Amino acid sequence: MKKRGHCCKVCGEYKANEKFSGKDHAAHICKICAALPPEKHAEGMTLIRLVNLPWRLSKEQLSWLKKRMKDRRDAVRALATEQYEMRFPPRIEPDETKNDLEEDFDFYMDEETDIE
Numbered sequence: 001m002k003k004r005g006h007c008c009k010v011c012g013e014y015k016a017n018e019k020f021s022g023k024d025h026a027a028h029i030c031k032i033c034a035a036l037p038p039e040k041h042a043e044g045m046t047l048i049r050l051v052n053l054p055w056r057l058s059k060e061q062l063s064w065l066k067k068r069m070k071d072r073r074d075a076v077r078a079l080a081t082e083q084y085e086m087r088f089p090p091r092i093e094p095d096e097t098k099n100d101l102e103e104d105f106d107f108y109m110d111e112e113t114d115i116e
């Protein structure tokens with residue numbers, strides 16, 4: 001069965017072609033989201049980007065994520081914090097003497113989650 005549709009860039013939902021209209025179709029923004037103000041578009045796209053972050057972040061992604069944790073939008077801030085804490089659990093405070101090992105530590109976390 002062939003699926004005809006797109007993933008909306010704003011809400012992240014997969015929707016049929018008819019749920020997209022005109023120029024918004026090209027932009028892959030569904031009709032519902034197209035009716036939202038532009039700042040909502042940006043927020044939605046930011047949230048999707050947060051959800052889609054890889055487990056192992058590049059330096060750029062990490063600094064982007066940290067900035068989002070200070071975002072003025074509550075939803076963005078909450079999700080960014082969640083994403084960050086998934087990777088860097090807050091209860092484990094890297095003490096100053098171990099700062100150099102911080103990167104190795106992330107490795108261990110990764111391996112552990114692979115074992116299911």
Ligand SMILES: [Zn+2]
Binds near residue numbers: 008
């Ligand atoms: Zn949408």
